[in-house]
Amino acid sequence: MKRPLLKISNLETGYDNLKVLHGIDMSVQEGALIAIIGPNGSGKSTAVKSVFGLTTHFKGKIRFQNKDLSKYKTHEIVRQGVAYVPQGRLVFDSLSVEENLDIGGYNLETETKKERKQRIFKLFPILKEKRKHQAGFLSGGQQQMLSIGRALMQEPKLLLLDEPSLGLDPKTQQLIFKTIKDINKAGTTVMMVEQNARQALKICSKAYIIEQGRIAAVGGPSLAKQKKVKELYLGG
């Protein structure tokens, strides 16, 4: 079996003195689309944030392409090939759409940045239309597209998304999930935290269920057929 792109081993992490994850193991193969689902407060977002060093590390290892990510500062991790789409969009409100993308490609050469911006505009034509608009004035769905586009500027090997459908209407959610699937199909490994378990399980290749800071279940899309999963996360 090929070495996983991302391997999280016995990770205990949290915020300040509060431990949120109590020893989780995760393995992400290249090309996979991983979904992390679970109840509110279970530690799903913490798992994704920990990859970027945004949590307090107590124990365990996070290895990306066999490199120990704890050796890198947050701003150095993106150069390793990992990109992050945070929960709640969190675009840079006072910057324009185009400026947000420029920041997404912060470390890139000018020409490369230009090319990639064009690709993002092709993927999200509405962003091209609103390129000069201030990001803070976009709609929720447009901001989410911008947040994803910003992360894709790096053409990361691994794209981490934290609740990409949060606060969006059903039609926009569909669009976002389709886009994520297309990005994965194009070769980017994706790890996605999602409240919308039904949709997440539909498109993922593997899913982790986290409950109370521990892995409760691991499986493929067939997890959706399990009774407990159905009752707890799919509305019966």
Add this chain to the structure above:
Amino acid sequence: MAVLSQLIANGLIAGSIYALMAAGFSMMFSIQRFMNIAHGATYVVGAFSAYLFAKIIGWPFWIAFPIAIAVATLLGILINHIVFEPLQKEKDKNLALLLASFGMFLLIESIILMIFGADVKSFGLPVERGMDILGAIITPLQLIIIITAPVVFIGIWLFLKKTLVGKALRATSDNTVIAATMGINIRAMTFISTGLGSALAGLAGILVALEQNLEHSMGMSAILKGLTAAIVGGIGNVPAAILGGYLIGLAENLGIWYLPSGYKDAISFVILIIFLLFRPQGFFGMKKREEVAE
């Protein structure tokens, strides 16, 4: 009419200085998120460095002043590195940082007093009769202040808007954590914002020292007005702070058209209180937008 022209001119002169202080303060606040009172000390150090190099040592102004600004810049960066950075890791850091910045302000003021003494100093520039411009009497030096400030602000605007580092500063100001995940070195951004902010304070100190005089205790009123202007304009937003500076300068001076001059400070602080009560985000600041689904 001549009185009105003069008061507007006076407002622009005062506003230019307030705007420089406010812009520097806001630039640092936008990244560091605490009230840096030591900003007033860099203003004083800028003034006294210029005095030392130009008046005491005798260097020409075009050498002395850039070096004085560099000294103020370096001081701001050093204070941040030695005092503020370690405190950023503390749990109750906001109070610790505020107190530390106030302590540094007092310390530097005392050092200036020890080195230069207490008496009021002056560059001793020949007194030039002012020119009559649209009914207002303005000296050449005052004109330089009125022109220099906007030129500097245009430079800042171009830097923030057109350069990648400027955009990175704005991004960091919006959200430090997400900026870091984009590959932006936050420590470097702090370094840059502190340096730029301190340079602006140093420049303001030099201009005031040239136009009026200098004394070791000149920093407190400068930081108070700068802070007021930054809050009134919209704290953490550099262009808003600049506009806030001019707003305060003009309000103070127009306000004393029929009031005694002694009410100037009161006018600024009443405006500050009104904004804190009714529009804390400032004149040009935006309230946090509520998320709206499509």
Add this chain to the structure above:
Amino acid sequence: MKHAATILVLAILLVGCTATGNNVNEQDVITIGVISSFSGEMAVQGEHLEQGVTLAYEQLDRTALTHSYRLLFEDDAYKSDKTAAAYRKLHDIDGASAIIGSDSRSGNIVAPIAETDAILFCSVASDPAVVKGRKYVFKHWTTPEAEVASYLAVVEQQGWDRVIVLESVHPGVEAISDMIEKAARERGILLERHRFQSGDTDFRGTLAKLKNQDFDAFALFLMPNHLQTAGKQILEFGFEQPRTTIEMYDFIDDVSLFEGEWYIAPADPTGRFVASFTERYGEAPESVAPNGYDCLNLLVKAFEEGGTDPDDAMTVIRQLKDYQGAVGTLHYSGSLIEGGSIESPALKKMIVNGKRVLVE
């Protein structure tokens, strides 16, 4: 953070232990305290007072003295709460029997408490309110009455009838301004007063309003930081009216900005004092230095001749006549109701070639 707190506490304890530790038998020693601003906007005044008092202390002929004397300085940074704290420290902890102060602001704070504690208090450069109705408090300065009379005499001589007063908000300044306004009114001279707070260094608004008005002169009753700026801005505006003052040109180093202007000043120090001061400090004495010198010597004289009882000591002060001080021949004047003063005359001076020259 914890280590820093520990070090801070240890430092405070160390300073506290060493600050008051001494081997002097306090029963033999008379402590004279000096309260002035050695930092802050009026630190120059503190510096001058310290020079004068220290010189007098160093020159005491200890072999001829009955008592030993200890001199202590406390900085009030020109802030009223610190003045009170300084007095309390000198009196309650250091056991001071006499205090020297440098201005009206601190004088008005210290005088009532010194009076209650029966502590002799020599307040230099102070207004009449400091000494009024007080037994143990006296001031040493040219009296404001003498200065006001001299000033208005010159104003009348010039034929002026409208003078614009630019004044700093300050108790001593206000006292002089009130006195001169009243006296001027009695002589039919109009004084129009404009007040400026300490941090306000922009006079252009007021000057703009005065630009087309008809008046004869400026009276600049301004603290040093105000004085330079106002003097300059008046010229920049193209005003040609004279810029006069009482005393204030003595408080700035460089008077060249006021070339050709006249002002009223307190008495000059004697040649003898100037010589010994210059030998000690390498510069000429300024403002309150000679008065501080005299205060120290007068207090020592009071304790030597009257003893440590404050009433007896004050009797010596009240009987003072033809005493050769640093500002000339001194005598005591006043009453218990009006308060006591060691008087010296007021002089008219002019700025000529950047120097202060006596006119009359």
